[in-house]
Amino acid sequence: MNWQAIFSIYRYEMNRTFRTIAQSIVSPVLSTVLYFVVFGSAIGQRIDTVEGIDYGAFIVPGLVMLTLLQQSVTNASFGIYFPKFIGTIYELLSAPLSFIEIVIGYVGAAASKALMIAAIILITSTFFVDLQIAHPFWMLAFLVLTAVSFALLGFIIGIWAGNFEQLQLIPLLVITPLVFLGGAFYSVSMLPPGWQTVTQFNPVLYLISGFRWSFFGVADVPVGISIAAICVFLAICIAVIWAIFRTGWRIKP
Amino acid sequence: MTAIISIKGLEKTYADGFEALKGVDLDIHEGEILALLGPNGAGKTTLISTVCGLVTPSAGQISVGGHDIASEFRAARSLIGLVPQEITIEPFEKVINTVRFSRGLFGKRRDDAHIEKVLRSLSLWEKRNNRNQELSGGMKRRVLIAKALSHEPRVLFLDEPTAGVDVTLRREMWELVRQLRADGVIIILTTHYIEEAEEMADRIGVIDHGRLLLVEEKQKLLHQLGRKELLLELAEPLDEVPGSLAEYDLELSDDRLHLTYEFDAHAERTGMTRLMGAISEAGLSLKDLSTRQSSLEDVFLKLVQDGRATAEEGAE
Incomplete structure (x- = not known):
C-alpha cells in the first residue's frame, strides 16, 4: 500500500475544502439552518409532535441525512471529475498507485468532509431544539456508513460523467427528491396508505428511518432492515468501482 | 549499453478500431536523450502514454529498469517522470503544493530541500506561493516539469515540450534538457520539429502511422545527410x-x-x-x-513517404 500517496490525495482534497470554505462549508450549513427555520419553526408551530417527538427535533436526523447524502455524493464526484476534466488525472494514472489507493484517498476525503458538515449541522441544531441521542454508537455507524457509501456512489458518478451537467444530474434529480420523499420531514405513517407502499421502494427511507431510530428509538421500518440496506448499497458500490477499475472504463483507453 | 526501457512488439488498437501502434520495438539506453520524431498523429503520444501507464497496450511487453509495467507497475512507474503535451494543471492550487502533491503520489516523503532545488533550477522558486492560474504559459509548462521531477525519476518523458512555444522559450527548454541530462536523467522527448531533434538528441527515432521507421545515432544520421x-x-x-x-x-x-x-x-x-x-x-x-x-527534413520526409508506400503495398 502506498500510504504516502493516499495521504497526499486526502490532504490535497481537504485543502481544497478549506480553500473554498464559503462554498464547501458555510453554504450547506446555511441552507440547513434555513430548512430548520422554515420547517422547524414555521411549520413546527402547527405540528406539535410526531410519534411523541417534538417536530423540531424530529426533523433533525432527516436534515443531517439530506446534507450528508448531498455532500458525500457531490464532493466525491467533483473530486475525481475535476482532474478528469482539466487533464491532471494523467498524474494519478502514471504514479505508482493502485486504484484502491486512489479510491481511498478521494472517497475518504469526500466522506470526511461530509461528516464534518453533518457534525456542524448537528451541533447547530442543538441551539434550536433539545436533542437526545438514544444509541450514539449506531448514530455514528449510520453516519459513517452512509457517508462512505454515498461518497463511493459520487466517485462512480464522477468517473461516468462526461460534462458538468451529468455531474449534477444524479444529485439534483435523484438524491434530493428521494430524501424529501424518504421521510426527512415527516413520518411515513402520516402518508395515505397507497403512498406508504410506494415509499417502501425508496432506499433513502431506510437510511433516514434507521438514523432517526438512533436518536429517538422510533423508526418507520425495523432498524435491522435499515442496517442491511445500507450494507447492501455499500457492497454494490464497491463492486461497481471494482469493475470500473478492472476495465479502465472512462479512464484508461 | 544497458537498456533502461525495453519495448517489444508493442501494439495498440483503440476501441474505435484505430491502430495507433503497429508493433513497435525500441530500447532506450542509460544516459541518452532520445527524440521520437514524427508528424501529428504518428503514434508518439500513444507510445509514451503506454509506457507511462495511461493507455493499456493491446499486445507486447514493456519493461522499465527491468520491471514489467503491468505486473510490477509500482517499481516501473517509480522510475518515470512524465511531462504531458497539454498544459494540464490544477488552476487554483499554489505552485509549491502541486509539486509536493506529485511527490506524495509517488510515495515519497515530503522533502522541502529537493522541492526547493527543483523549483530553483526551473526559475520557479520566486513564484512558489502563486496560484498556478497566475502563471504565464511558459511557467506553467515548467511547473509540469517540476512536478515530473519532484520524485527524482531516472527517466523523464517530455511529450512535445516545445509545441506552441516561442523561440526564446524553446532555447530555454533545450538548455534545461541538457542540464537534466548532465544530472544523469535519461530523456525521451517527442517532437515534430526536426530542428529540435537535431539540436537535442543523441539518437533519433522516426515514427509514422504507428511504426518506428528508423532509430539511429544522430551523428550517423547526420553523416548520411x-x-x-x-x-x-x-x-x-x-x-x-x-x-x-x-x-x-x-x-x-x-x-x-x-x-x-x-x-x-x-x-x-x-x-x-x-x-x-x-x-x-x-x-x-x-x-x-x-x-x-539534403537536410534531416529530406531524410525524414523520404522515410515517412517510403514507410507509407510500404504500408500501402502491404495493404494491397
Missing part, C-alpha cells in the same frame, strides 16, 4: 550524358536541361574541379549552377 548535390543548368538540351563524363555518375533531368552531380561534402576531394574541367572538355556550356544539401 552529408550528401550534397551540384545542379548544373545547361545552355542547350542534351540527348544523353557524354561518355567522357561517365565516371561522375551524372543524372540527366527529364527536360534534358539539367545535370545533377552528387558528392560527399565532408570528403577531402569532392571531384568538383575535375568535373568542371571534363564538362568544358566535352564542350558543354553552362547557364547556371547551384548546390544543395
Whole structure:
C-alpha cells in the first residue's frame, strides 16, 4: 500500500475544502439552518409532535441525512471529475498507485468532509431544539456508513460523467427528491396508505428511518432492515468501482 | 549499453478500431536523450502514454529498469517522470503544493530541500506561493516539469515540450534538457520539429502511422545527410550524358536541361574541379549552377513517404 500517496490525495482534497470554505462549508450549513427555520419553526408551530417527538427535533436526523447524502455524493464526484476534466488525472494514472489507493484517498476525503458538515449541522441544531441521542454508537455507524457509501456512489458518478451537467444530474434529480420523499420531514405513517407502499421502494427511507431510530428509538421500518440496506448499497458500490477499475472504463483507453 | 526501457512488439488498437501502434520495438539506453520524431498523429503520444501507464497496450511487453509495467507497475512507474503535451494543471492550487502533491503520489516523503532545488533550477522558486492560474504559459509548462521531477525519476518523458512555444522559450527548454541530462536523467522527448531533434538528441527515432521507421545515432544520421548535390543548368538540351563524363555518375533531368552531380561534402576531394574541367572538355556550356544539401527534413520526409508506400503495398 502506498500510504504516502493516499495521504497526499486526502490532504490535497481537504485543502481544497478549506480553500473554498464559503462554498464547501458555510453554504450547506446555511441552507440547513434555513430548512430548520422554515420547517422547524414555521411549520413546527402547527405540528406539535410526531410519534411523541417534538417536530423540531424530529426533523433533525432527516436534515443531517439530506446534507450528508448531498455532500458525500457531490464532493466525491467533483473530486475525481475535476482532474478528469482539466487533464491532471494523467498524474494519478502514471504514479505508482493502485486504484484502491486512489479510491481511498478521494472517497475518504469526500466522506470526511461530509461528516464534518453533518457534525456542524448537528451541533447547530442543538441551539434550536433539545436533542437526545438514544444509541450514539449506531448514530455514528449510520453516519459513517452512509457517508462512505454515498461518497463511493459520487466517485462512480464522477468517473461516468462526461460534462458538468451529468455531474449534477444524479444529485439534483435523484438524491434530493428521494430524501424529501424518504421521510426527512415527516413520518411515513402520516402518508395515505397507497403512498406508504410506494415509499417502501425508496432506499433513502431506510437510511433516514434507521438514523432517526438512533436518536429517538422510533423508526418507520425495523432498524435491522435499515442496517442491511445500507450494507447492501455499500457492497454494490464497491463492486461497481471494482469493475470500473478492472476495465479502465472512462479512464484508461 | 544497458537498456533502461525495453519495448517489444508493442501494439495498440483503440476501441474505435484505430491502430495507433503497429508493433513497435525500441530500447532506450542509460544516459541518452532520445527524440521520437514524427508528424501529428504518428503514434508518439500513444507510445509514451503506454509506457507511462495511461493507455493499456493491446499486445507486447514493456519493461522499465527491468520491471514489467503491468505486473510490477509500482517499481516501473517509480522510475518515470512524465511531462504531458497539454498544459494540464490544477488552476487554483499554489505552485509549491502541486509539486509536493506529485511527490506524495509517488510515495515519497515530503522533502522541502529537493522541492526547493527543483523549483530553483526551473526559475520557479520566486513564484512558489502563486496560484498556478497566475502563471504565464511558459511557467506553467515548467511547473509540469517540476512536478515530473519532484520524485527524482531516472527517466523523464517530455511529450512535445516545445509545441506552441516561442523561440526564446524553446532555447530555454533545450538548455534545461541538457542540464537534466548532465544530472544523469535519461530523456525521451517527442517532437515534430526536426530542428529540435537535431539540436537535442543523441539518437533519433522516426515514427509514422504507428511504426518506428528508423532509430539511429544522430551523428550517423547526420553523416548520411552529408550528401550534397551540384545542379548544373545547361545552355542547350542534351540527348544523353557524354561518355567522357561517365565516371561522375551524372543524372540527366527529364527536360534534358539539367545535370545533377552528387558528392560527399565532408570528403577531402569532392571531384568538383575535375568535373568542371571534363564538362568544358566535352564542350558543354553552362547557364547556371547551384548546390544543395539534403537536410534531416529530406531524410525524414523520404522515410515517412517510403514507410507509407510500404504500408500501402502491404495493404494491397
